[in-house]
Amino acid sequence: MIYFDNAATSRPKPKEVLDAFNYYVTEVGTSPGRGSYGLAIQASRMLYQSRKTVSSFFGINEPSHVIFTKNSTEAINLFLNGYLKNGDHVLISPYEHNAVLRPIQTLKNKEIIDYTVLPPDTIDYPQDIASLIRPNTKLLISTLASNLTGQLVFSTDMATVAHNNDVKVFVDASQGAGKKLINMTKNSVDFLAFTGHKDLLGLPGTGGLISEDEIKIMPLIQGGTGIHGDSYINPEAYPDSYEAGTINMPAIWALKNAIDYIEDNFDFLSNQESIVLNRILNGLDSIDRVNIYNRAAKRVSTFCFNIDGMPSNTVVENLSAKGICVRGGIHCAIKAHETIGTVKTGAVRVSINGFNTIEEADAFIQAIKELL
Amino acid sequence: MIHFVFYKTSDVFKAEELLIEANITNSIVPTPVQDKAYCGVCVRINDDSVEYANLLLNKLEYKQIG
Numbered sequence: 001m002i003y004f005d006n007a008a009t010s011r012p013k014p015k016e017v018l019d020a021f022n023y024y025v026t027e028v029g030t031s032p033g034r035g036s037y038g039l040a041i042q043a044s045r046m047l048y049q050s051r052k053t054v055s056s057f058f059g060i061n062e063p064s065h066v067i068f069t070k071n072s073t074e075a076i077n078l079f080l081n082g083y084l085k086n087g088d089h090v091l092i093s094p095y096e097h098n099a100v101l102r103p104i105q106t107l108k109n110k111e112i113i114d115y116t117v118l119p120p121d122t123i124d125y126p127q128d129i130a131s132l133i134r135p136n137t138k139l140l141i142s143t144l145a146s147n148l149t150g151q152l153v154f155s156t157d158m159a160t161v162a163h164n165n166d167v168k169v170f171v172d173a174s175q176g177a178g179k180k181l182i183n184m185t186k187n188s189v190d191f192l193a194f195t196g197h198k199d200l201l202g203l204p205g206t207g208g209l210i211s212e213d214e215i216k217i218m219p220l221i222q223g224g225t226g227i228h229g230d231s232y233i234n235p236e237a238y239p240d241s242y243e244a245g246t247i248n249m250p251a252i253w254a255l256k257n258a259i260d261y262i263e264d265n266f267d268f269l270s271n272q273e274s275i276v277l278n279r280i281l282n283g284l285d286s287i288d289r290v291n292i293y294n295r296a297a298k299r300v301s302t303f304c305f306n307i308d309g310m311p312s313n314t315v316v317e318n319l320s321a322k323g324i325c326v327r328g329g330i331h332c333a334i335k336a337h338e339t340i341g342t343v344k345t346g347a348v349r350v351s352i353n354g355f356n357t358i359e360e361a362d363a364f365i366q367a368i369k370e371l372l
Numbered sequence: 373m374i375h376f377v378f379y380k381t382s383d384v385f386k387a388e389e390l391l392i393e394a395n396i397t398n399s400i401v402p403t404p405v406q407d408k409a410y411c412g413v414c415v416r417i418n419d420d421s422v423e424y425a426n427l428l429l430n431k432l433e434y435k436q437i438g
Contacts, residue, residue, distance in 0.1 A: 033381050036402035036413045044413065045400075048385035064382040227381055227412045237380050 002324045002360045007147050007175060007302045007331075007351035009197045009204065013258070017201060020257035024250040031246050033226025043249060050256040051239075057259050058173075058192060058210055059183030067209040067239040068247055072174040072195035073099040074220070075209035078242060079170065079191060080104065082217025088138040090115040091129065091167070094339040095146040095153045098332045100172055104141070120339055123151075126158040133165045140169050145176035148336040148349060149294045150302030152181070159188035174198060176300045178262050179270070184212055191215075199300070199353065201262060202255035205248040214238050221245065269354030273301040276356045283365035289372060293340045293347065302351040304331075304342075307371065312346040315371065319348075322367045326350050374422050375437040376415040376429065377403055383432045387415050390428050396421045404437055 003011045024046070030039045032047040051063035060066070069075040080103045084090065090104060094117050107113045122128050129140070140162040142154040159169040170191040173182060178199030184192055189212070196206030219234050223244035228235035235241055262269065281303065284290045289308040307315055316328035327349045330337055337343045350364075378384050384400060391398045396417060403414045414437075417425055422436070 033412070041400045041413055044381060045385050045388070048382050051382060063386065064380055240381055 002356075002363060004350045004352055004356070004360075004364065005325045005327050006353040007150075007198065007349060008327060010199060010201050010353055012355060013203065014201055014261045016261045017203065017254045017258045021203060021250050021254040024253040028249075028253075031226075032249055033240065034224075034246070046253055046256075047247075047249060050252045053256045053259050054194075054208065055210065057180075057263075058177075058194070059185045059187075060210055060212065061185075064239055065211050065214065067242040068252055069207045069209060069243075070205055070248065071197075071207040072172065072193045073207075075193035075207050076100055076172060077103050078220040079193065079209050079217070080107065081220065083191075083215070084113050084138065086112050087136055088113045089134045089136045091118055091132060091137060091140045091162075092116070092335075093118050093123070093142040093153050094120050095143050095148065095151070095333070095336045096141065097143060097147055097172065097174065097336075098334065099174070100141055100143070101335050117335065122158070123153055123155070126155060126161050129158060129161045130165060133162075133167060137165070137167050140167050142169070142171055143175065144171050144173040144182060145300045145302070146333070146336055147175045147302070148304055148331050148333045148347065149297065149340060150175070150299035150304075150351070151294050151297035152176070152299060154182070154187075154189075156187045163188055175302065178259075179300055180262075180266060181300075184210065196251065196255040196258070200255060200258055202258040203251040205251045206255045209242070219244060265354075272354040273352055273356065276352050276358060276361045277301045277303075279358055279361040280350065280352070280364060283361065284368065287365075287368060287372070290368065293342070301353060302349065304340075304347040304349040306342070306345055306347055307368075310371065312348045315348045318371050319364075319367055322370075324364055324367055373416050374419055375401070375404055376417065376425065376434050377412075377437055378414065378432060378434040380433070381412060383434065384413055384415060387429050387432060387434070391415065391417065391421075391425060394424070394428055396425055396428075398425075406437065 030043045032043040051066040054066045055063045076099050144154045162169050168190045171189045173194045177194045192210045196202035197204040219242050221244050225240045292305045312328040329346050398417045400413050401416045403412050
């Protein structure tokens with residue numbers, strides 16, 4: 001089996017990640033903030049260490065500025081529903097995932113906010129964003145990389161234009177978080193959402209919201225926070241107030257170790273995925289009927305393509321029959337498909353990582369040739 | 373013994389880290405019951421370390437309980 005669907009979730013997970021999960025469950029097995037005996041204190045200590053690793057990885061010095069959620073979708077919803085107020089205007093990139101588009105559209109449908117989709121050219125010419133900023137524009141939202149084409153979308157230049165016009169910057173790093181492409185402080189990012197199970201190599205059930213400065217917004221859910229239990233509503237304690245209910249500490253500890261793994265093995269992972277990606281792209285370039293979207297763009301290790309005269313679902317089905325896992329359809333990214341003109345056709349997405357091999361790349365190219 | 377009670381849980385462990393780096397003996401213990409019960413934990417240190425601890429932790433939000 002050849003797994004090329006790492007943009008959906010990375011596979012396999014490093015042994016270190018599985019070992020960390022197993023260690024937490026078997027040797028600690030308690031909930032942080034839910035007790036003051038030794039093992040519960042150890043759980044809280046490990047949660048702090050996890051916040052520290054995550055904040056440092058994204059260039060933030062303050063561990064308490066990491067709010068853990070179950071995934072990036074929850075982090076995005078928490079932030080957008082709490083931060084945006086009546087009358088606000090928002091700019092979003094033309095490659096946003098439905099995790100951003102849908103909460104934004106819902107707020108618009110409720111006549112709370114309005115939003116503008118940035119023209120695709122603004123990715124290369126971010127100075128043009130300035131003309132789209134209104135007096136009430138509060139936030140610019142950009143995905144770090146497209147989950148469809150893999151191209152890098154966010155840039156520091158984009159953030160600079162926003163900041164020069166008193167607009168805050170939110171980055172959805174669901175794609176590319178593990179590639180060490182972003183340092184919030186250096187890249188002028190005010191808020192960032194991440195998911196743990198994609199290229200951060202962690203397990204499903206972890207994600208988070210990180211902010212440069214402490215934020216005070218309405219929590220998405222109310223409930224037990226482990227502190228200030230005498231209050232009838234969540235206390236204004238950051239980040240605890242935004243993590244009501246038992247958090248997924250075994251997977252958070254696994255995520256901490258996944259990030260440590262990435263730090264320790266980054267050169268290998270980065271080189272390997274670059275070699276495999278280029279092998280595939282170059283191989284497809286030599287096949288006449290294959291059209292790779294936004295081929296020239298700088299990208300993470302994801303791209304999408306179609307074959308002339310062959311529906312994308314047929315390509316996916318045939319590759320699956322050969323034991324190759326790629327994803328067709330709309331990829332939860334209707335705005336991105338609108339941008340590249342593939343709403344009616346869908347596209348075949350290939351997303352690799354540092355565990356893929358040259359042999360797998362060659363087998364994929366051969367399988368495509370056999371389809372034609 | 374003095375208890376340093378922090379508003380945020382993460383600050384408890386940030387304080388623990390700072391105190392250990394400074395070789396100040398400390399323990400993470402249940403927060404003492406005062407005017408009402410509290411379910412969190414706090415940092416307990418010896419009386420003779422309080423002044424130095426206050427210097428180390430001056431950027432954190434906490435109160436002292438004797």
